[in-house]
Amino acid sequence: MMEILGAFALILEPYVLAVILGAGCLGILIGSIPGLTATMGAALLVPITFFMDPVPAIAAIVTLSAVAVVAGDIPGALLRMPGTPASAAYTLDAHTLVRQGRAELALGTSIVCASLGGLLGSVVLVLAAPTLARFALNFSDFEYFWLTCLGLTCAAFVSPGSTVKGAASLFIGLLIATVGLDVTSGFPRFTFGTTDLMGGVPLIPAMIGMFAIAEVFRHAVALAPVPHLEQQAVGGLFSGLGKALRPYRWNILRGGLIGTLIGALPGAGADIAAWVAYAVSRRFSRTPERFGTGHVEGICDAGAANNGSLSGAWVPALVFGIPGDTITAIAIGVLILKGMQPGPAVFINSPTLLYAVFISFFVANLLIVPLGWAAVKAAKHVVRVPRSLLMPLILGFCIVGAFAITNSLLGVQVMLALGLLGYLMEENGLPVAPAILGIVLGGVLEQNFMTSMLKAQGDLLAFFDRPVAAALGTVTLLVWASPLLLRGYRALAAGQGRKAE
Amino acid sequence: MRFNDTVLGLVLAALGGVVVWQAGGFPSRPGMIFGPALFPTIIGLGLVGCGLLLVARKLLAGDPTPWWVVPDWGRSLYHVAGIPVVIGLILFYLYLSRPLGFVPTMFLVLLAGMLWFRARLLPAVATAAGGAVGIFVGFSLLLRVPLPVGPLERLLW
Numbered sequence: 136m137m138e139i140l141g142a143f144a145l146i147l148e149p150y151v152l153a154v155i156l157g158a159g160c161l162g163i164l165i166g167s168i169p170g171l172t173a174t175m176g177a178a179l180l181v182p183i184t185f186f187m188d189p190v191p192a193i194a195a196i197v198t199l200s201a202v203a204v205v206a207g208d209i210p211g212a213l214l215r216m217p218g219t220p221a222s223a224a225y226t227l228d229a230h231t232l233v234r235q236g237r238a239e240l241a242l243g244t245s246i247v248c249a250s251l252g253g254l255l256g257s258v259v260l261v262l263a264a265p266t267l268a269r270f271a272l273n274f275s276d277f278e279y280f281w282l283t284c285l286g287l288t289c290a291a292f293v294s295p296g297s298t299v300k301g302a303a304s305l306f307i308g309l310l311i312a313t314v315g316l317d318v319t320s321g322f323p324r325f326t327f328g329t330t331d332l333m334g335g336v337p338l339i340p341a342m343i344g345m346f347a348i349a350e351v352f353r354h355a356v357a358l359a360p361v362p363h364l365e366q367q368a369v370g371g372l373f374s375g376l377g378k379a380l381r382p383y384r385w386n387i388l389r390g391g392l393i394g395t396l397i398g399a400l401p402g403a404g405a406d407i408a409a410w411v412a413y414a415v416s417r418r419f420s421r422t423p424e425r426f427g428t429g430h431v432e433g434i435c436d437a438g439a440a441n442n443g444s445l446s447g448a449w450v451p452a453l454v455f456g457i458p459g460d461t462i463t464a465i466a467i468g469v470l471i472l473k474g475m476q477p478g479p480a481v482f483i484n485s486p487t488l489l490y491a492v493f494i495s496f497f498v499a500n501l502l503i504v505p506l507g508w509a510a511v512k513a514a515k516h517v518v519r520v521p522r523s524l525l526m527p528l529i530l531g532f533c534i535v536g537a538f539a540i541t542n543s544l545l546g547v548q549v550m551l552a553l554g555l556l557g558y559l560m561e562e563n564g565l566p567v568a569p570a571i572l573g574i575v576l577g578g579v580l581e582q583n584f585m586t587s588m589l590k591a592q593g594d595l596l597a598f599f600d601r602p603v604a605a606a607l608g609t610v611t612l613l614v615w616a617s618p619l620l621l622r623g624y625r626a627l628a629a630g631q632g633r634k635a636e
Numbered sequence: 637m638r639f640n641d642t643v644l645g646l647v648l649a650a651l652g653g654v655v656v657w658q659a660g661g662f663p664s665r666p667g668m669i670f671g672p673a674l675f676p677t678i679i680g681l682g683l684v685g686c687g688l689l690l691v692a693r694k695l696l697a698g699d700p701t702p703w704w705v706v707p708d709w710g711r712s713l714y715h716v717a718g719i720p721v722v723i724g725l726i727l728f729y730l731y732l733s734r735p736l737g738f739v740p741t742m743f744l745v746l747l748a749g750m751l752w753f754r755a756r757l758l759p760a761v762a763t764a765a766g767g768a769v770g771i772f773v774g775f776s777l778l779l780r781v782p783l784p785v786g787p788l789e790r791l792l793w
Contacts, residue, residue: 300690322662524753562638
């Protein structure tokens with residue numbers, strides 16, 4: 136009980152509240168401007184959070200991402216250009232509603248469902264994380280090795296496009312993580328003879344590069360000019376909304392839960408959560424034919440799902456140190472910089488801090504409603520911010536941010552190199568998320584593997600000695616084999632079919 | 637520039653090959669199979685595997701995608717030059733921030749970027765100046781990041 140009170144005291148400090156509010160306003164800006172994603176916002180925020188205590192730092196990232204995903208709905212509805220990829224699933228429905236003169240309904244639904252979905256995800260997080268952590272306390276290096284393998288595999292498998300490309304992206308990330316002194320013998324690997332890289336590739340500059348600089352490159356070759364927002368007076372957002380949403384209360388619940396689950400899968404974030412929830416909604420709807428024609432039902436499901444996923448992603452991140460999406464990957468990077476390796480030990484050693492983080496989720500998701508309202512009111516001005524002035528400012532901020540993390544030009548060099556890499560990867564259909572997870576988890580994976588190997592004296596069967604490790608290991612191997620098994624099964628089924636004819 | 641999966645696969649496989657070859661040169665302690673080379677070797681083999689799979693799949697499918705596709709922006713010189721310009725701005729900062737100091741370097745980077753992206757001159761000059769000074773005040777004075785200090789900063793502070 137004392138811990139919970141202490142946690143409230145931590146959050147209610149004026150400084151922390153001001154940070155949360157500031158992050159929320161930044162979230163409005165990032166979300167409302169198409170082309171700037173919530174992940175990019177988090178990456179840009181890191182150099183500032185770097186100088187904060189853990190609680191305001193995490194609260195800022197949580198608030199920024201939650202608000203940015205909601206604000207992304209606004210240009211989606213008004214311009215048919217989703218502000219962040221998380222809004223893409225239901226942009227057509229929302230925009231059609233706006234064209235029918237029902238902008239209030241579209242935006243009000245987005246905001247309220249996002250808030251409810253996010254709150255639902257937060258409840259799941261608060262209930263699930265401590266239970267899982269208690270379970271995880273008994274884990275040894277063997278279990279962590281398999282768990283990390285499973286997380287990385289999941290990231291490669293759920294990424295859009297082909298699994299082979301997801302896996303290739305993952306290996307690229309793991310390769311980047313091997314740069315520097317090796318964990319067992321201290322031998323410098325792939326440092327190109329410089330001492331700068333001996334400590335490894337710095338995480339945060341790498342992410343600033345892959346998420347923010349890559350976006351500046353994409354802007355540099357973008358052809359389409361930004362369309363101008365038609366004057367659109369948006370009236371009372373929330374009047375009569377309760378009645379309109381009442382028939383869909385179970386949709387919001389279902390969407391929020393689907394989103395939370397998908398968020399907890401490593402590598403799958405808010406965008407995938409929204410697409411899946413939208414598809415599920417359509418599949419089980421009584422009126423599937425109305426989807427895509429300005430129907431609120433899909434917005435309820437998917438709008439709740441993308442914010443639910445943001446909370447869900449923190450479950451594996453806080454309990455196992457395995458990020459559930461790219462935003463938590465950045466957050467883990469921040470925590471590691473602060474000397475805090477997320478894991479079950481945090482639940483025992485610093486419960487107050489953890490409760491404070493939990494409370495910040497509720498604060499952020501409640502803030503969505505007033506900030507969402509403000510974002511709609513400000514949309515006219517925000518969408519008009521000239522990209523020609525904004526993009527160079529983002530570039531400048533990236534340079535300083537990358538520099539501030541390492542206090543040397545190494546950060547800027549890494550940012551440039553990985554920005555180019557990230558841009559080229561996306562251009563050629565290699566998803567970036569698995570690579571990011573590889574960079575974040577590569578060191579941990581190798582360390583667990585090496586410690587386990589030393590303990591087991593090189594006996595690979597020891598990886599299956601402990602029951603939980605055996606179960607995790609078997610699941611991992613099955614997932615690895617699944618593409619082959621599936622192909623074999625399909626070939627068999629086809630053969631049977633031919634015989635039957 | 638978008639390459640087809642054959643090119644992509646060959647590049648990945650070649651990268652993996654180089655990694656395995658390099659890792660072969662890492663020292664190993666006698667009697668131990670697992671040293672600094674083990675992990676990079678696994679990763680390298682994984683890259684080779686992914687690369688070859690991509691090539692094989694492309695060949696088996698008989699997919700006639702050309703070796704590379706020049707995207708729409710490839711026809712406009714302005715857009716083709718866009719990426720080198722952004723790289724140039726970052727390199728400009730990398731090499732000149734120390735001799736010139738942070739504020740002038742950042743001002744020039746911002747201004748050049750804004751003008752390249754076709755902003756109007758007056759707003760660009762104002763935003764670039766405000767941005768450079770603002771970032772310097774925020775990061776150097778408030779957050780104590782050791783940003784490079786040149787003659788101009790010494791004059792002002």
